[in-house]
Amino acid sequence: MSDQRKIRLGAFLRGPGHHVAAWRHPDVPANPGLSLKHYAEGARTAERGLFDMAFLADSLVARNGDQPIATFERTGHVAHFEPLTLLSALSALTEHIGLVATASTTYDDPFHMARVFASLDHLSGGRAGWNVVTSADPGAAANFSRDRHLNHAERYDRALEFVTVVKKLWDSYDDDAFVADKASGIAIDRDKIHVANHIGRHFQVRGPLNVARPPQGHPVIVQAGSSDAGQDLAAETAEVVFTAHANIGSAKRFYSDLKGRLARFGRSPGGLKIMPGIFPVIGRTQAEAEDKYDAIQDLIDPVVGLALASGLLGGVDLSSYPLDGPLPDLPESETVKSRFKLVSDLAHDRQLTIRELYKAIAGARGHYQIVGTANDVADLLEEWFTEGAADGFNIMPPIQPSGLSDFVDTVVPELQRRSLFRTAYEGETLRENLGLERPLSGSQLLATQRA
Known part of the structure; x- marks a missing residue:
């Protein structure tokens, strides 16, 4: 292993934590999704641990809002901040950590998206990242004056053009276009303005953007789709990929497949960092870790557990099937293809009942789950990293704030001791911290092409 290659870490911040029952845990404050102080503590803890980024997911529907009221009223992560608004606030409360927000290409427009992420990049001094999603929840259509949710292929076709337009808009100006020459009266060098004039299948966007070129050139592009279309989108556009795998074999196959697609787009493997999600429950001993896990598992409400399984399987209604019977054979979901396969394969491979299935996914939701000591977690991360399954990991604390603190205080020092993780x-x-190149500006690209 090269001395230059280090594990990358993201902190997946979710109000109460990632376990479906986290909000009921006595160590979790009430309504953490509406507390800037709570999120600031999480971001600062991750920064203290030298994490590359803090990541916020998002949903354009109230979580479980389309479920029966008995489910909706028992869901502990309905109310939460819009992520870009929250990250703008966190940019003033942190100094180093990257700030990555989820935003949809299906229910927004490229000009607005380019503008808000360029603004966040300026406000944070070059720490912004955009997690590009196509919105898997069909319920979002009703919140945006749409008659229907676009099908999987349509969403990804739109997403590719969307990202292309956003990048053009980020390149509306060269880095040094704003000369502000008071003596001559010239504010902007006209030769360093690049108007997009984009006309495509989904969008017509003239430009230029009304924000200067971002400090990073482009905010870092993140993507999380694992379907075939999702991997193609990532291979062409993404620089970080969040993914879910229940075992190292699956992770290695995905890593090899996705890295192998990059050459088709003129890209090298180092230009894309693959970071599977990891759900760690950490104790000083194995017994303590298992006690922590059992304590939160005991808080699962069967109504919520069943709704979670239904949602990850594409919204299928499981209420008519016995909880202690097997998962029935289901048609593939059109909305959440990769997660549907992961969860259904888990149920069938382990021969789980529906009750056992929702308990198995209540924390990690199909990502890798480990219950053990700091050494156990470090061993796992080292194996996946050195065996070609990951470039880093998106850490999903079971509860907040203590779950992330446990990782930072115990696992990070062990990774540093093994020379697997940075010390500054x-x-x-x-x-820069991810080791990614800065995109050339419009004039730089032209000069390169002419050379």
Whole structure:
């Protein structure tokens, strides 16, 4: 292993934590999704642990809002901040950590998206990242004056053009276009303005953007789709990929497949960091870790557990099937293809009942789950990293704030002792800390093409 290659870490911040019953745990504050103080503590803890980024997911529907009222009223993560608003606040409360927000290409427009992420990149001094999603929840259509949710292929076709337009808009100006020459009266060098004039299947966007080129050139592009279309989108556009795998074999196959697609788009393997999600329950001993896990598992409400399984299987109604019977054979979901396969395969491979299935996914939701000591967690991360299954990991604390603190205080020092993780931030921007190249500006690209 090269001395230059280090594990990358993201902190997946979710109000109460990632376990479906986290909000009921006595160590979790009430309504954490509406507390800036709570999120600031999480981001600062991750920064203390030298994490590359703090990541916020998002939903354009109230979680379980389309479920019967008995389910909706028992869901502990309905109310939460819009992620870009929250990360703008966190940018003033942190100094080094990257700030990555989820935003949809299905229910927004490229000009607005380019503008808000460029603004966040400026506000944070070059620490912004955009997690590109196509929105898997059909219920979002009703919240945006749409008659229907676009099908899987349509969403990904739109997403590719969307990202292309956003990048053009980020390149509306060269880095040094805003000369502000008071003596001559020239504010912007006209030769360094690049108007997009985009006309495509989904969008017509003239430009230029009304925000200067971002400090990173482009905020870091993150993607999380694992379907075939999702992997193609990632291979063409993404620089970080969040993914879910229940075992190292699956993770290695995905890693090899996705990295192997990059050459088709003129890209090298180092330009894309693959970071599977890891759900760690950490104790000083194995017994303590198992006690922590059992304590939170005991808080699962069967109504909520069943709704979770239904949602990850594409919204299928499981209420008519016995909880202690097997998962029935189901048609493939059109909305959440990769997660549907992961969860259904888990049920069938382990011969789980529906009750056993929702308990198995209540924390990690199909990501890898480990219950053990800090050494156990470090061993796992080292194996996946050195065996070609990951470039880093998106850490999903079971509860907040203690779950992330446990990782930072015990696992990070062990990774550093093994020379697998940094002991100081290498750069000032998210792109620099991830070891990603800064995109050339419009004039730089033209000069390169002419050379």
